[in-house]
Amino acid sequence: MAGHRQSKKFRYISWAAAGAAVVAGAGIAAQTSMAATTWPAQKTFTGHAFDTCTAPSLSAMKGWHDGFYGAAAVYVGGKNRGCNQPNLTASWVKSVSSVGWKLIPIYVGAQPPCQTSSNPEKLTAANATSLGTSDASDAVAKASALGIKAGSPIYLDMEPYDITNTSCNNAVLAYVRAFDKQLHAKTYRAGFYGFTSSSAKAIATAKDKTDLPGNLWYALWDKSYTTTTDWPWGSTQYTGHSRGHQYMVNSKETRGGYTLTVDRDAWDAPVAITG
Numbered sequence: 102m103a104g105h106r107q108s109k110k111f112r113y114i115s116w117a118a119a120g121a122a123v124v125a126g127a128g129i130a131a132q133t134s135m136a137a138t139t140w141p142a143q144k145t146f147t148g149h150a151f152d153t154c155t156a157p158s159l160s161a162m163k164g165w166h167d168g169f170y171g172a173a174a175v176y177v178g179g180k181n182r183g184c185n186q187p188n189l190t191a192s193w194v195k196s197v198s199s200v201g202w203k204l205i206p207i208y209v210g211a212q213p214p215c216q217t218s219s220n221p222e223k224l225t226a227a228n229a230t231s232l233g234t235s236d237a238s239d240a241v242a243k244a245s246a247l248g249i250k251a252g253s254p255i256y257l258d259m260e261p262y263d264i265t266n267t268s269c270n271n272a273v274l275a276y277v278r279a280f281d282k283q284l285h286a287k288t289y290r291a292g293f294y295g296f297t298s299s300s301a302k303a304i305a306t307a308k309d310k311t312d313l314p315g316n317l318w319y320a321l322w323d324k325s326y327t328t329t330t331d332w333p334w335g336s337t338q339y340t341g342h343s344r345g346h347q348y349m350v351n352s353k354e355t356r357g358g359y360t361l362t363v364d365r366d367a368w369d370a371p372v373a374i375t376g
Contacts, residue, residue, distance in 0.1 A: 141252025164357020179209030233279025318345035
């Protein structure tokens, strides 16, 4: 997303290749493995959010906290994370949180075996479950080291792929289930970033909801600031503050004297617990 693990050019090519058709379907995931633990209260944010490849400097974050955006996505880890993060430290998380920012942790995990791009880490049918478990453990370790506490969500980034390829899709779902089950075991909430034409659709329309994420961040670049009117999978799905919508990409904006190129998000979903 936003070239955050790939170039902007590749994102547009891969999104187009996956197909832009939005097909309605079912799909809120029952986070079944959460029931046995007493969970910290969920922290949610509703409003304008942004994501960008590299976490901005603290000065830029202060300048950008002007009343428009209230949340920002941060790439906490993953072998496929595309940018270095010189600013993203526990001190930065504490400081931007004290300014008033809400943070959206995202982890760029293994990508589908049928995806056409090259990636440092791709899953296979054989290793999907074990890799999902180990990647989730890494995601929690990385988030925790930044001061992102238990009860926080971690959004797994899955880029476009051919979901009509049954063996590939089954491997992806196995990976996601293992990733989410391990998040829940460590008392972190499960989220997912994907495209309405492919990766998000695979999650939302899966018949078996076991251990699939309960929060869905969907990429649909229609420039509509909403999580409802363009929601493609039925009004009863992913309700109760469980949706994010990446609605615009490559928006070059200057706020507080700092210019950033960001992707815009409409947010109504969990954010990190940092206090």
